[in-house]
Amino acid sequence: MLDLQGYGPRLIEGAGVTIQLAVLSLLLAIILGLLTATAKMSRNWFLRRTATVYTTLIRGVPDLVLMMLLFFGGQIGVNAISDMLYYNYEIDLYINFNAFAAGVLTIGFIFGAYMGETFRGAFMAVDNGQIEAGKAYGMSSGLVFRRIRFPQMMRHALPGLSNNWMVLLKTTALVSVIGLTDMVRVAAEASRATHEPFTFLIPVAVVYLLIASVSEWIFARLQKRYDIGFGGQ
Amino acid sequence: MLDISTWFNDALAGNTIFTADTLGYYAQGFVTTTQLVFLSLIAGLIIAVPLAIMRSSKHKWISLPIYLFTYVFRGTPLLIQLYIIYYGVVFIDGIQESFLWPILRGAFYPALIAFTLNTAAYTTEIFRGAIKATSQGEIEAARAYGMSRGLMMRRIILPSAFRRALPAYGNEVIFMLHASAIASVVTLMDLTGAARFVYARFYAPFDAFLFVAAIYLCLTFAILYFFRFLEKRLLAHLQPQTP
Amino acid sequence: MKKLVTVSLLGVAIAAASSAQARDYDNVRIGVDVPYEPMEFRTAEGELTGFDIDLGNELCDRMGVTCEWVEQEWDGIVPGLMSRNYDAIMSSMTINDERREQVLFSDPYITMPSAWFAASDLDISEANEETLAGMTIGVQRGTLQDNYVTDNFSSVAEISRYSTADDMVLDMEAERLDIVFLDFPIGQTTLLESDDADYVVIGERISEPKEYFGDGFGIAFRQRDEALAEKFNEALAEVQEDGTYDEIFTRYFGEE
Numbered sequence: 001m002l003d004l005q006g007y008g009p010r011l012i013e014g015a016g017v018t019i020q021l022a023v024l025s026l027l028l029a030i031i032l033g034l035l036t037a038t039a040k041m042s043r044n045w046f047l048r049r050t051a052t053v054y055t056t057l058i059r060g061v062p063d064l065v066l067m068m069l070l071f072f073g074g075q076i077g078v079n080a081i082s083d084m085l086y087y088n089y090e091i092d093l094y095i096n097f098n099a100f101a102a103g104v105l106t107i108g109f110i111f112g113a114y115m116g117e118t119f120r121g122a123f124m125a126v127d128n129g130q131i132e133a134g135k136a137y138g139m140s141s142g143l144v145f146r147r148i149r150f151p152q153m154m155r156h157a158l159p160g161l162s163n164n165w166m167v168l169l170k171t172t173a174l175v176s177v178i179g180l181t182d183m184v185r186v187a188a189e190a191s192r193a194t195h196e197p198f199t200f201l202i203p204v205a206v207v208y209l210l211i212a213s214v215s216e217w218i219f220a221r222l223q224k225r226y227d228i229g230f231g232g233q
Numbered sequence: 234m235l236d237i238s239t240w241f242n243d244a245l246a247g248n249t250i251f252t253a254d255t256l257g258y259y260a261q262g263f264v265t266t267t268q269l270v271f272l273s274l275i276a277g278l279i280i281a282v283p284l285a286i287m288r289s290s291k292h293k294w295i296s297l298p299i300y301l302f303t304y305v306f307r308g309t310p311l312l313i314q315l316y317i318i319y320y321g322v323v324f325i326d327g328i329q330e331s332f333l334w335p336i337l338r339g340a341f342y343p344a345l346i347a348f349t350l351n352t353a354a355y356t357t358e359i360f361r362g363a364i365k366a367t368s369q370g371e372i373e374a375a376r377a378y379g380m381s382r383g384l385m386m387r388r389i390i391l392p393s394a395f396r397r398a399l400p401a402y403g404n405e406v407i408f409m410l411h412a413s414a415i416a417s418v419v420t421l422m423d424l425t426g427a428a429r430f431v432y433a434r435f436y437a438p439f440d441a442f443l444f445v446a447a448i449y450l451c452l453t454f455a456i457l458y459f460f461r462f463l464e465k466r467l468l469a470h471l472q473p474q475t476p
Numbered sequence: 477m478k479k480l481v482t483v484s485l486l487g488v489a490i491a492a493a494s495s496a497q498a499r500d501y502d503n504v505r506i507g508v509d510v511p512y513e514p515m516e517f518r519t520a521e522g523e524l525t526g527f528d529i530d531l532g533n534e535l536c537d538r539m540g541v542t543c544e545w546v547e548q549e550w551d552g553i554v555p556g557l558m559s560r561n562y563d564a565i566m567s568s569m570t571i572n573d574e575r576r577e578q579v580l581f582s583d584p585y586i587t588m589p590s591a592w593f594a595a596s597d598l599d600i601s602e603a604n605e606e607t608l609a610g611m612t613i614g615v616q617r618g619t620l621q622d623n624y625v626t627d628n629f630s631s632v633a634e635i636s637r638y639s640t641a642d643d644m645v646l647d648m649e650a651e652r653l654d655i656v657f658l659d660f661p662i663g664q665t666t667l668l669e670s671d672d673a674d675y676v677v678i679g680e681r682i683s684e685p686k687e688y689f690g691d692g693f694g695i696a697f698r699q700r701d702e703a704l705a706e707k708f709n710e711a712l713a714e715v716q717e718d719g720t721y722d723e724i725f726t727r728y729f730g731e732e
Binding site: 057059060061062063064065066068069072073076166170171172173174176177184187188191197198201202204205208209212213 | 304305308309310311312313314316317320321324410411412413414415418425428429432438439442443445446449450453454
């Protein structure tokens with residue numbers, strides 16, 4: 001049988017870190033994606049431009065490089081602020097750029113750009129007549145968003161969303177390289193210490209496959225829900 | 234020539250990080266990254282075509298193993314695949330004495346194998362989708378001409394599938410370029426490896442990583458425009474006609 | 477929806493700045509790169525131990541502060557100090573001029589030479605440009621060994637750089653590396669005393685030129701934390717005087 005040589009509990013802890021990291025980054029990415037999509041469709045030139053620069057730059061550079069830049073550089077940026085406070089005002093404020101929060105911010109920031117594209121396409125697919133109909137009923141633009149645009153947009157966004165989630169899930173493995181103790185890092189550490197790479201790496205690969213399969217099932221259910229009223233399309 | 238080198242030295246004067254030495258590391262990294270990505274894409278493509286045809290087969294016992302292969306390689310992080318292959322080959326009995334060892338000893342070929350299998354899995358699924366989308370009319374027309382299945386594949390299905398797959402394949406190429414950044418994890422001095430080296434030596438994350446990010450950005454755009462050009466050439470018949 | 481956005485963004489911001497507080501050193505966080513046996517490493521149960529760890533904990537006891545160890549890979553260890561991920565580095569860090577520009581060092585607490593290690597069947601008696609030609613040399617990225625090897629041998633040999641010493645030892649056992657350049661005690665524990673294969677030290681232990689090999693290991697602080705460095709120096713003098721230091725030293729290096 002599978003003998004994890006005492007690394008079992010740490011591997012499970014690492015799996016917890018992976019899942020939390022993935023889910024929180026997804027939430028942040030969805031929020032940033034919605035903001036980006038809105039900015040891209042806005043009439044304001046500056047907002048459109050900023051959103052385009054954001055999505056282009058992020059999608060042109062490898063995740064790992066962005067991660068190292070934001071992770072190592074972000075700390076130094078935070079520093080510059082607290083150094084300024086210290087030297088000018090003698091305020092010794094200490095801001096801990098915690099590794100987990102940094103991971104969530106970085107992955108969320110990267111995937112916000114991909115989500116932005118997904119949401120923009122989906123918003124544009126919503127029939128304009130419906131929005132006008134909502135306005136004609138006297139709905140506020142917030143209400144139109146909540147009752148008409150968002151639910152219908154989600155139907156079109158779900159396939160892209162599901163795809164982004166699968167990529168995001170695998171991207172979380174990269175945090176092990178910058179020093180966060182997710183399950184890949186524990187597995188790599190255990191492989192080195194015990195000289196049995198397969199014992200640890202293969203179970204971790206299986207866990208990724210499991211998470212992917214479960215999410216596939218959830219997304220299929222969601223799609224069914226949002227497809228209600230569009231019989232079999 | 235002398236002019237260029239004096240100009241170069243002047244441009245670098247007073248710069249403690251981007252000396253000719255460190256730029257040399259980036260140049261070497263550029264070569265390694267390009268080799269890795271290019272070779273794995275070519276090899277992956279060669280493997281993916283037959284796999285995609287098998288994956289489209291009506292016989293379960295042909296399509297199922299291919300499906301399992303793509304499912305596993307697309308469902309797990311490339312980093313784990315790389316670790317398994319890099320650390321795993323060492324545990325094959327007698328590998329150190331075999332003729333393969335001089336090849337597998339360095340980090341380049343294990344990384345190349347991992348990248349090739351990974352891109353082959355993604356490319357197989359891209360092609361399968363494109364093969365599946367072949368219009369029924371084309372197939373019927375080919376049958377009416379009395380073409381055999383093999384001839385039909387070669388003359389009708391594959392050429393049109395390749396064209397349809399082009400945009401998705403362009404994305405895969407960019408994806409592979411970006412994914413190759415993990416090669417530095419197994420000691421390869423690729424572009425990211427060079428940046429990590431410069432960062433560790435000078436404690437200068439912004440200089441080291443922004444510079445390499447700019448190089449990746451340029452490469453990404455080059456690939457993007459290359460595929461746009463190809464699409465324009467090969468998919469001309471799908472463009473709206475201008476009178 | 478908007479409310480949700482605002483609340484979540486706020487949540488993330490708070491998470492990032494969760495421990496914004498003023499510092500008065502009741503609680504000192506020390507950055508360490510694990511594993512680096514016997515200086516710092518983990519048992520299979522996950523317990524942190526080693527010479528640096530035991531000495532560091534002892535120093536903290538003397539100063540009457542609580543210490544917390546923060547793991548950080550070597551290539552990010554100085555930036556991590558600057559960014560206040562921790563207040564000190566106690567991780568086999570050699571004191572040298574290059575680093576003095578970045579950080580403030582305590583008095584040296586131990587002196588360690590570096591050495592070349594190779595499998596016993598490697599047929600050279602001394603490491604120099606001629607004998608190393610064409611070989612693959614392993615070093616840990618960003619260490620003084622990396623700088624030394626890079627500056628002296630990169631034209632004749634291939635250099636493989638690793639994030640951790642453990643990775644390097646694994647590749648040494650896999651015969652991917654011909655020779656490695658390491659802090660002597662680390663090579664002693666991980667290679668010379670290993671059961672899996674037969675390793676030897678090539679040539680003399682090396683601690684010159686000072687430009688690379690510096691003045692022994694020191695605890696690193698941010699430049700402005702002079703008061704904290706002073707506290708550590710006093711505690712260090714104390715444990716060296718009353719014999720506790722020797723006791724910890726013997727625990728990991730035997731009588732020497």
